[in-house]
Amino acid sequence: MRRARFARAVEKTGSQKTSISISEALWFGLRSPETSDEASLSDWRVTGLELVPVLLGVTHILVTSACMFLFKSRGVGLSADNPIIPAALAILIDVLAAAVLYNRKRLNIPSHAVVRGLCVYLTVAGLIWTWFGWAIQDDSFLYPMAAAPIAMSAGIAMGAVVSIQSPPLIIVNMITSAFAAVALSEGSLVPLAVAALSLTLVAYSIAGSRSFIAAGRKRLNLDAEARKALNFVEEFENSGRGWFWETNGEGTLSYVSQQLADDFQCEAPELLGRQFTDLLSVDTSSGANEERKTLGFHLSARFPFSDVIVSAASDEDIHWSLSGNPIFDERGRFLGFRGIGTDLTEQRRSEQEITRLARFDSLTGLPNRAMMRQTLDEALRNATNRQKGCALFLIDLDRFKNVNDTLGHPVGDALLRQVADRLKSVMGEHGQVGRLGGDEFKAVLPGTVDIGLLESLARTLIEQVSRPYSIEGHRVVIGASVGISIGDPGRCTADSLVRDADLALYAAKGAGRGKHCFYEASMHSEASDRQVLENDLRQAIDKGELWVAYQPIVSAAGEDVCGFEALVRWNHPLRGKISPEKFIPLAEECGLIGRIGTWVLETALEEASKWPDSVRIAINLSPIQFNDPNIVEIVSNAIARTNVRASRVELEITEGVFLAEGDTTDETFAKLKDLGVRLALDDFGTGYSSLGYLKKAPFDKIKIDQSFVRGAASTTSRNSAIIRAIVTLAESLQMDTCAEGVETHDDLQLIRELGVSHVQGFIFGRPVEGLEARELAAKAVVVADGFQCLREPRQRLMRRAMASIDGKVQEVRLRNISIMGALVECDVSVAPGTRVAMDIVGAGPVEGIVRWAQAGKFGLQFTNAFQMSRLAPKKQKLNDVQMLSPWYVEKKASA
Incomplete structure (x- = not known):
């Protein structure tokens, strides 16, 4: 029931209902308020009732004083018929009630409790006053029959006056008055008259209460709306998004927000009384009809306006959008304008910044991808009109990721800014340079088709980008690869030109980075073939097309087999045998090397579990595999599953691991060594800083690259000196050495003389399947078989x-x-x-x-x-005829 009453009260308050029921009017002051609005109305009602005890007290004092003059004698004692006793009690109660009401807020007495207390107070006071009327009817008064009606009439009249505002109080007062009339009157006429008067007063009080409640609720709703509107105004003004203004009929400001005054560096009252048009001027730069009209026209014509662009009449570059409406009274008399203003200053700055960011890179200040695409489109359109070609450079930074990983992104950002400056310096007036994102850049060279000039620019660009940088005390060295495509006017699109340059860039990276490459038609077919090969490689493991071959590693001293290196091979059902040099880089590029490497690891360890315990198994780890956070767990699980002794497992790692060296590289090395496996540095001498790697990484073996081994016995080769130095270094670091690619007896003899501990090459056997490797491991000894010396490569075609x-x-x-x-x-x-x-x-x-x-x-x-x-078959130079002697030049010459 309480919730129902609350819901009804909220509904009535929310809908501004003014129809009040009689029951609601009767019980309004007695019920505990269920809403804040009801509490406010009750407080208003109680405020009007605070003088009830005072008025009644004054009445009691006056009537008591008048009656005292009517005593016959002063001999009345302290008995029930002594009128002084009820009179004193009535006045005492009045004083107490007045004191309580005076301190009700301090005593925190709720409004409904006050009404209830007044009902009790009126009842008690009425009964005591009835006692007083009864007491003055005896012979102690000169005119007993006249004094009693006067006292009772005064009490009834004043009670009605003070309680007429509240139906509960008037009802209590009239009931008390009727009781007094019955008690003091000998006939029935007076009680009937009092009853009739009481009903009339009750009806009047109920009607007045209903009107009061309805008017109060309406006023509360209006006050709530006013407060809400005032809050909205304050929030809007404080938000800084706009301000309000108002003028009188003469056009002078009668109200203005502080925000406008802040723009003029003054207080709002200082602007009041000034002409509005003196403060603002119209921005005529806009082309809209409303904005071409002056603000003075709108104000003088008393015509509504909206979104008129204005600027402050000051040196500050401040802009607003003004809207206003004329104000008229009910007689049609013009009172002025009232409107709002919106600050457009930051918006305009933001729009300019957004426009800049939409077209330029925020880090380097170069045109971004979208701007460069627009530049390329315009260059191609211009090339079509001028019958002149267009060239495109795609530039990718080499080893930039290593800078971010080791020195942090702030240094990487500073490096990109310096690279951008160098690129702009190289290109100069030849073309527009832009940044595509990350470490990728693009250069559009409109009208440039000269191969010689393009090659010169590409070489200079790579040379300048590759010069060392000094950033925050660090010496940073990177490189660049460039792909170049050239478009004929009217014969190519932006998409095709970008695609061709991308293929050329891919070829430049494949050629060893730090190079430039022109697009050739064969690159497109190679890219398509690479895509097909990638799709086939994704299914090669599931289809059983991959297999592991094992090449023996022999002790240089005794020619006994001490291990095998696991090498992955691919037999394609249509292409046949595919070289690892072709599909391994493809697997690293497309993200398959992790899956293939794990499969090779598990397969090789499974095979090694069938060999003698003295024979090791060497397995290659790609840099991508090594940097996998789960590599230690993968190796550990494979060793545990196959029960291969950890010291028999030798993981071969290339120097490419250190090119992307991060915080976890040393940790990974330490965890692998904790497993008990051996680590070998593969292809030693072909990287960048091998000696630094040997100082940091815990390698057990160095594998000498075959480029130093083949032909080392030749008298014209200096490879023997390099091998001798590597062996000396390894012995000093207590590491084994292994020479790869040994094919001739002369090279084998030299390897032995130089002190290399292990040999691997075709002279002791080519990679074989698992069954043959098992047989070789069981024999334990192999015999060198090969040519005595190195034969030159031969062309067998007739x-x-x-x-x-x-x-x-x-x-x-x-x-x-x-x-x-x-x-x-x-x-x-x-x-x-x-x-x-x-x-x-x-x-x-x-x-x-x-x-x-x-x-x-x-x-x-x-x-x-x-x-x-x-x-070798002669290759046609790319675009040599088109670039040096284009079709449109030949056409003009023939004409």
Whole structure:
């Protein structure tokens, strides 16, 4: 029931209902208020009742004083018929009630408790006053029959006056009055008259109460709306988004917000009385019709206006948007304008900044991706109109990620700003440089198609970007790779030009970074083939196309097998055997190296578990695998699952691990060593700072790269000195050494003499399947088998030539061509020692001496070393004709 009454009260208050029921009017003051509005109305009502005890007290004092003059004698004692006793009690109660009401706020007495207390007070006071009327009816008064009606009439009249505002009080007062009339009157006429009067007063009080409650609720609603509006005004003004203004009929300010005064560096009252038009001026730069009209026109015409752009009549660059409406009274008399103003200053600055950010990179200040695309589109359109080509550079920074990872992003940001300055300096007036994001940049060179100029710019760009940088005390060195595409006017689009440059950039990175590359048509087919190969590689493991080969690692001293290196191989169902040099980089690029590496690790350890306990297994870890946070757990689980002794596992890690060195690199090395596995530095000497790596990383073995091993026995090679230095370094660091790529007995003998501890190469065996590796591991010893010395590479394809033999021209066929000689098939017999001159089709003339001869063929030793590149098919230079002699130039020449 209480919730229902509350809901009804809220509904009535929210809808501003003014219809009040009789029941609600009767019980209004007695019930505890359920809403704040009801409490406010009750407080208002009680405020009007605070003088009730005072008025009644004054009445009691006056009537008591008048009656005292009517005593016959002064001999009345302290008995019930003594009127002084009830009179004193009535006055005492009046004083107490007045004191309580006076201190009710301090005593924190709620309004409904006051009304209830007044009801009790009126009842008690009425009964005591009835006692007083009864007491003055005896013979103690000169006119007893006149004094009693006067006293009772005064009490009834004053009670009605003070309680008429509250129905509960008037009801209590009238009931008490009726009781007094019955008690003091001998007939029935007076009680009936009092009853009739009481009903009339009660009805009047109820009607007045209903009007009071309705008017009070309406006023509360209006006050709430006014407070809400005032709060909105204050919040709006304090938010700084706008301000209010008002003028009188003469156009002078009668109200203005403080925000406007702040813009003029004064207080708001100082602006009052000034002409509004003196403070503001219209910004005529806008093209809208309303904005071309002056503010004075709107004000003088008394015409509403909206969003008129104005600026302050000051030196500050301040702008507002003004809206206003004329004010008229009920008689149509113009009272002035009232409106709002919105500050546009920050908005305009923000719009300018947004426009700048939408077109330029916030870090380097260079045009961003969207701006560069627009520049490229405009360059191509202009190229079509001018019949002049356009070139595009895509620039990618090399080793930039390492700077961010080691020195932090603030240093990386500073580096990008310096790189941007160098790029702008290199390009100059040749083209526009922009940043695409990250470490990628783009340069558009409109009208530039000269291959020589483009190559010169690309080389200079790479050279300048690769110069050392000094940032916050750090010396930073990075590089750059550049992809270049050239578009003919009217024959290419921006998308195709960007795609071609991207393919050229990919080729430049593949060529070893720090290089530039022009787009060639073959790159597109290579990219498509790479995409197909990537899709096939994703399914290779599930289809069983990948397998692990094992190449023996032999002790250099005794030729006994001490281990195998696990090498992944791929037999494609359509392409056949695919070289690891082709699919391993592809796996690293597309994110498959982790899955493939884990599979190789598990497969190799499973096979190694079947070998003798003295034979180790060497497994390569890609830098991407090594930097995997879970690599230690992966290795540990594989060792535990296969029960291979950890010291038999040798993980080969290249120097590429250190190029992306972070805080976790040393931690990963330490955890791997805690497992008990061995660590080997693979391809030693081919990286950047190998000696620094050896000082930090806990390697057990150094693998000498095959580029230092092959041909090391040659008297013209300095590789033996390099190998000797590596062996000395390894012995000083108590590390083993392993020479890779040993193929000849001469190289093997040199390796042994230099003190290398292990040998790996074709001389002891090629990579084999697991079953053969198991058999080799069981034999324990292998025999070196190979050529005595290094044979030069040979071109086995047959080539035709016209040879001059003993003065006669004869067609011959050449096979097994090397830099030293070739096998020649000839129908004419030739004696050893004969000098032969011939012209190889597609390769040019050569001379030589016949060293041996058989029926139908002989061996020819070239007089001078033959350049094998002469046998390679000639590649057409990209765009050499289009760039140096474009179609539209040829067209003009022919015309």
